[in-house]
Amino acid sequence: MKKALRIGSILLAIIVVAVWAGMGANRGWTKHSVEVRTLDEVTGIEAIEHKKQFVPGIEMLGAGLLFSLLLFGGSFLIRTKISKNNPT
Amino acid sequence: MKNQLNYILALGLAVSAFAAPQTFDFKDPKGVNNVVFNLDAPLEAITGSASGVSGTVQFDVANPGATKGKIVVASSSMHVGNSMMKEHLHSDKWIDVAKYPEITFEAKELKNVKTEKDVTSADAVGTFTLKGVSKEMTIPVKITYLKDKLGARMPNMKGDLLVIRSNFKIKRSDFNIMPGQAEDKVSNEIDLTLSLAGYALAGK
Numbered sequence: 001m002k003k004a005l006r007i008g009s010i011l012l013a014i015i016v017v018a019v020w021a022g023m024g025a026n027r028g029w030t031k032h033s034v035e036v037r038t039l040d041e042v043t044g045i046e047a048i049e050h051k052k053q054f055v056p057g058i059e060m061l062g063a064g065l066l067f068s069l070l071l072f073g074g075s076f077l078i079r080t081k082i083s084k085n086n087p088t
Numbered sequence: 089m090k091n092q093l094n095y096i097l098a099l100g101l102a103v104s105a106f107a108a109p110q111t112f113d114f115k116d117p118k119g120v121n122n123v124v125f126n127l128d129a130p131l132e133a134i135t136g137s138a139s140g141v142s143g144t145v146q147f148d149v150a151n152p153g154a155t156k157g158k159i160v161v162a163s164s165s166m167h168v169g170n171s172m173m174k175e176h177l178h179s180d181k182w183i184d185v186a187k188y189p190e191i192t193f194e195a196k197e198l199k200n201v202k203t204e205k206d207v208t209s210a211d212a213v214g215t216f217t218l219k220g221v222s223k224e225m226t227i228p229v230k231i232t233y234l235k236d237k238l239g240a241r242m243p244n245m246k247g248d249l250l251v252i253r254s255n256f257k258i259k260r261s262d263f264n265i266m267p268g269q270a271e272d273k274v275s276n277e278i279d280l281t282l283s284l285a286g287y288a289l290a291g292k
Contacts, residue, residue, distance in 0.1 A: 031169035
């Protein structure tokens with residue numbers, strides 16, 4: 001149980017970092033839309049449009065890593081069951 | 089004699105027609121116009137844009153220094169990537185878009201005018217109004233006149249384009265936007281970048 005929790009927490013931390021990095025490694029707050037810029041060749045102005053897209057921010061990364069850290073820390077609170085058959 | 093008089097009259101009309109300032113409409117049918125705002129506070133950087141631009145500018149190609157006009161930005165068109173942040177931005181604590189639907193700059197005169205071919209650089213003196221507070225400001229502008237280029241953007245339409253670019257800073261405290269509050273997260277200084285295109289139909 002202890003071991004499973006520790007492995008699980010490490011896996012969770014890896015997944016959290018991978019998802020955050022894979023979705024843009026946004027170092028700001030979570031975004032719910034992203035800018036799409038298109039150049040108007042006649043005027044030279046970049047038109048800005050907003051596309052709905054979820055981009056996790058650092059608070060999501062922090063929350064995920066904190067949760068995995070808590071799971072890892074929690075594993076130390078689980079006592080190892082001592083087998084009755086074990087004479088020591 | 090009569091013919092000569094008619095000729096002079098026609099010439100005068102033609103000259104005055106060329107000299108007359110054109111009115112450019114900045115409600116761009118293609119919707120490219122935008123104002124980008126940047127706030128760089130010690131704890132947080134905020135970037136957003138507004139696209140609800142309208143207004144008119146009178147521009148005389150023979151006298152660019154006489155340019156006047158008013159640019160209006162719909163405050164409800166201000167957008168930031170985080171939806172909660174956008175809600176706060178639009179709320180009565182910050183911009184209060186319900187009560188103050190427009191942000192405007194009305195240019196009264198141009199100073200330090202320098203024109204090279206179709207490009208005019210100048211300092212526009214006018215009134216900037218945000219959240220109901222008006223302030224006299226001088227902002228640098230770059231005006232590019234694109235003769236007969238409307239058709240290149242809008243087929244079936246003939247006319248000229250006027251592109252206005254500007255970059256300047258304002259302080260939110262000057263416009264009663266939460267003065268002195270949360271400056272570690274929301275910078276007092278706001279950097280504004282305007283990229284605007286207006287059009288004037290031929291013969292108008």
